[in-house]
Amino acid sequence: MHKARSRAVSAVLLALATLSAPAAAPAAATASISAAPAAEAAPVAVSVNARGALATVPQTGIGSNHAIWDSNLGTDETADRLKDAGVKLLRYPGGSYSDIYHWADHTAPGGYVAPNTDFDTFMRGVRRTGAQAMVTANYGTGTAEEAAAWVRHANVTKGYGVKYWEIGNENYGNGHYGAAWEADDHADKSPAEYARHVVAYSDAMKAADPSIKVGAVLTTPANWPDGIIAGGDAGTWNNVVLSIAGPKIDFVVVHWYPGAFDKAAHVADMIQLTRQQIAANAGPGSERIGIAMTEFNTGTSSGGATTQPGALAAADAYATLLANGVFSVDWWNVHNGIGTVSQVEGHTDYGDFGLLSSGTCTAAGDVCEPALNTPFAPYYALQMMSRFARPGDQFVRAATDQPKVAAHAARRPNGDLAVLLINTSSDTSYPVAIGYTGLTPAAGAPPVLTHTNGATAITSSTAGSATSQTLPPLSMTTIVVRPAAAQAGLPGAPGQPVASNVTDKSATVSWPAASAGARPIAKYEVYRNDSGVSEQLGESRGTSLAVANLKPGTRYTVNVIARDSGGGVSWASPPLTFTTGTPATSSCSVRLTNQSDWGSGYVGAIDITNNGAPINGWTLGFDWPRPWQSLGSGWSAVWTQEGSHVKVVNEPTGGSLPTGGSATIGFVGNYSGPNVLPAVFTLNGTVCTTR
Structure with a gap:
C-alpha cells in the first residue's frame, strides 16, 4: 500500500523543487486540544523488573529511510535534524525505488530522481548525522555484478565502510501472489528464484568486501503474503528463501505498518515466529542471523501520521521491537509529502508519512504544511527513544495494569534505570505508582523528560519521585532513576543461558x-x-x-x-x-496441520489417535494462544468456543475410538495478529502428545 503512495508522491516531490510553501501552518495545527483540564483517574500500577533483562540497545536501533525522490535528502539542515533526533541508521535509496535504481548513473527508469540525491551525497549526509548506512541493492532490474560494483565503490574506492546491504525490497510484491507493486524483470518470480539470486549477490558482494553484512527480504508474520503457499512453491516465501539462501545471509528484513497503538502486543510473537522460521530453515549457525525492521510507520490513511497518536504508537513500537532484539527500526520516511488532511486530537494531521515536513501543499492549494523540515510529532518519538534507551543500555521488563498506559524500562551501564511511560488517553491524566523489583530507587525527585500533545519540543524538569508521577493525556514521559546506594565489587553478569x-x-x-x-x-x-x-x-x-x-x-x-x-x-x-512440549508418551496423540493459509485465517486439520483403552465418546479441548485468534467454523465434529477455549465433541455416529483408532476433524481458524498455533490438546481430560 505504501509503495503506491511512494510512487504517487514523486509528482508532489518534483513540484517541491520549485514550490515554496508558506512557512506558517493553518491555525488548527497549533491549537490546544482543549481549554478544559484533563480528567484524573485512579493510580495506574507500573511494575519494573530489573532482573528481567531483555535485549541490549543496539548502536543502529533508531533509524529512518531516505529516498532519491526527496530533493532535501542531502542538505545539512536535514542531517542536523536527524542527528538531533538520535537517528543512527539511514536506509537508501528508498522503498520500491530500490528495485529500479541504478547507482552508477543515478537513474531510476519509471521513477523520479531528485537533484543532489546521488549515493555520495547521501553518504555525506549520513556522516554529518553521525549514523550508519543501509543500502538496498537493486534485485528487480539489477544484477549481482552491479551490486558488487556498488560495494566496491562504497567501501574500497571511497572508504565509506557501509556494513549493511539488503538484496531488493519487498520482492514478494512482484505479482507472484497476485499483487504487483515491486519491479521484477525475472521471468521466474518465485521465492526460490529470489533466493538463488540472493546467493549469487552475496557471493559477488562479499568478494568485493568480505566484511559486509547481507540481508534477505522476508514477509512479516500475519502480514500479507505471510503463510501463503503459491502454486509450484515448496513452501511459504520465508521457508523457501531461508532454506536456500540462509547460509549466505547475515540478517533478514521485515516491514511493518501497524497503524495503531495496540499492535505493539503483536511484536513478541512476530519476532519469535521469525526466529523460529530462521532456526528451522536456515541451516547450522542460523543464530547469527539478525532481524532488521527496515520500514515502519504508525500512520494511516485516516490520520495519525503527523500527530501525537502516531508518535505514541511509534515510541511504544520502537521500544518493544528493540527490546525483542531487532537491531534496527527504520521510520518511513524522512520526507514524504502531504497526503489526506484531517483533524486529529485538536491538531492538523497532514497525512504525511515523513518525520519532517516537506513544506508542500494539497493539490488545491488550500492547505499547506509547516515550513520545510519542521518536525512532526513522530520525530519527537524517535528523539524520546534515543534519550530513553541509549546504545549499550539493556532493556528490562516493565508492565502496567491500565491498557491506556504503556511502560518500558532500560538499565544503563552506571546502574541508573530509565523508565518510559506512554499515556494514550485523549482526556485522562493518569497518576502512576511505580514498583521496582531488583532495584531500590534513590529518594528525591528524578530527572523527567516529557512530550505532550502538540508540543514542539521535549521538556526537561525534576518532578515527582521514582515511584510516583502524573502522566498528561497523550504524552510520553521518561524518568531516570538512580539506585539508592551504589555497590562496588559486585559479580559480573552470567553469560548467555x-x-x-x-x-x-x-x-x-x-x-x-x-x-x-x-x-x-x-x-x-x-x-x-x-x-x-x-x-x-x-x-x-x-x-x-x-x-x-x-x-x-x-x-x-x-x-x-x-x-x-x-x-x-x-x-x-x-x-x-x-x-515446553507435550508428554513424550500419552494415551492419545494429536497432529495439527495448517493446510492452507490466506494471511488472516487458515484451514486446520487435526488428526486424533487413541493410544489407550477403547473410547466410546470423546471430547477434544484446546485454547487459542492469543486473544486475536478465534474459531471460524468446524466440521466432522461439534465445535464450540467459550472465551479462548475450544471444545470439540464427536458427532453422534463418530464417538468410537478403539485402541490405535483415529479420527480426523477440521476447522477454519481466524487471526488478526501473529498466528501462534495451539500446541496443547486434551482428549477426555488427558493431555495428549502433540506430534
Whole structure:
C-alpha cells in the first residue's frame, strides 16, 4: 500500500523543487486540544523488573529511510535534524525505488530522481548525522555484478565502510501472489528464484568486501503474503528463501505498518515466529542471523501520521521491537509529502508519512504544511527513544495494569534505570505508582523528560519521585532513576543461558560462569521474567539448573543472576526463551496441520489417535494462544468456543475410538495478529502428545 503512495508522491516531490510553501501552518495545527483540564483517574500500577533483562540497545536501533525522490535528502539542515533526533541508521535509496535504481548513473527508469540525491551525497549526509548506512541493492532490474560494483565503490574506492546491504525490497510484491507493486524483470518470480539470486549477490558482494553484512527480504508474520503457499512453491516465501539462501545471509528484513497503538502486543510473537522460521530453515549457525525492521510507520490513511497518536504508537513500537532484539527500526520516511488532511486530537494531521515536513501543499492549494523540515510529532518519538534507551543500555521488563498506559524500562551501564511511560488517553491524566523489583530507587525527585500533545519540543524538569508521577493525556514521559546506594565489587553478569532436555514439564538451564567481584560467588538464581513480575524458578551452586513443575506447551523467558557470599547481586544474564512440549508418551496423540493459509485465517486439520483403552465418546479441548485468534467454523465434529477455549465433541455416529483408532476433524481458524498455533490438546481430560 505504501509503495503506491511512494510512487504517487514523486509528482508532489518534483513540484517541491520549485514550490515554496508558506512557512506558517493553518491555525488548527497549533491549537490546544482543549481549554478544559484533563480528567484524573485512579493510580495506574507500573511494575519494573530489573532482573528481567531483555535485549541490549543496539548502536543502529533508531533509524529512518531516505529516498532519491526527496530533493532535501542531502542538505545539512536535514542531517542536523536527524542527528538531533538520535537517528543512527539511514536506509537508501528508498522503498520500491530500490528495485529500479541504478547507482552508477543515478537513474531510476519509471521513477523520479531528485537533484543532489546521488549515493555520495547521501553518504555525506549520513556522516554529518553521525549514523550508519543501509543500502538496498537493486534485485528487480539489477544484477549481482552491479551490486558488487556498488560495494566496491562504497567501501574500497571511497572508504565509506557501509556494513549493511539488503538484496531488493519487498520482492514478494512482484505479482507472484497476485499483487504487483515491486519491479521484477525475472521471468521466474518465485521465492526460490529470489533466493538463488540472493546467493549469487552475496557471493559477488562479499568478494568485493568480505566484511559486509547481507540481508534477505522476508514477509512479516500475519502480514500479507505471510503463510501463503503459491502454486509450484515448496513452501511459504520465508521457508523457501531461508532454506536456500540462509547460509549466505547475515540478517533478514521485515516491514511493518501497524497503524495503531495496540499492535505493539503483536511484536513478541512476530519476532519469535521469525526466529523460529530462521532456526528451522536456515541451516547450522542460523543464530547469527539478525532481524532488521527496515520500514515502519504508525500512520494511516485516516490520520495519525503527523500527530501525537502516531508518535505514541511509534515510541511504544520502537521500544518493544528493540527490546525483542531487532537491531534496527527504520521510520518511513524522512520526507514524504502531504497526503489526506484531517483533524486529529485538536491538531492538523497532514497525512504525511515523513518525520519532517516537506513544506508542500494539497493539490488545491488550500492547505499547506509547516515550513520545510519542521518536525512532526513522530520525530519527537524517535528523539524520546534515543534519550530513553541509549546504545549499550539493556532493556528490562516493565508492565502496567491500565491498557491506556504503556511502560518500558532500560538499565544503563552506571546502574541508573530509565523508565518510559506512554499515556494514550485523549482526556485522562493518569497518576502512576511505580514498583521496582531488583532495584531500590534513590529518594528525591528524578530527572523527567516529557512530550505532550502538540508540543514542539521535549521538556526537561525534576518532578515527582521514582515511584510516583502524573502522566498528561497523550504524552510520553521518561524518568531516570538512580539506585539508592551504589555497590562496588559486585559479580559480573552470567553469560548467555541455553536450554536443553526440554520436556513437557521440565528443562535444564545452563550458563557460562560469571566473573567474581570483591567476594566469591556463592550461588546462581534463575528467574522467570515473562511479565512485570519476577518468579524465581530455583538456584544452583553450579552453572546449570534442572527446572521442574513447568506447564506443557508454554513459552518461558528466564534470566540468571549471580549472588556473592556477602549477598551482592550481579546484573542479569541475557534472556533465554524456550517453549515446553507435550508428554513424550500419552494415551492419545494429536497432529495439527495448517493446510492452507490466506494471511488472516487458515484451514486446520487435526488428526486424533487413541493410544489407550477403547473410547466410546470423546471430547477434544484446546485454547487459542492469543486473544486475536478465534474459531471460524468446524466440521466432522461439534465445535464450540467459550472465551479462548475450544471444545470439540464427536458427532453422534463418530464417538468410537478403539485402541490405535483415529479420527480426523477440521476447522477454519481466524487471526488478526501473529498466528501462534495451539500446541496443547486434551482428549477426555488427558493431555495428549502433540506430534
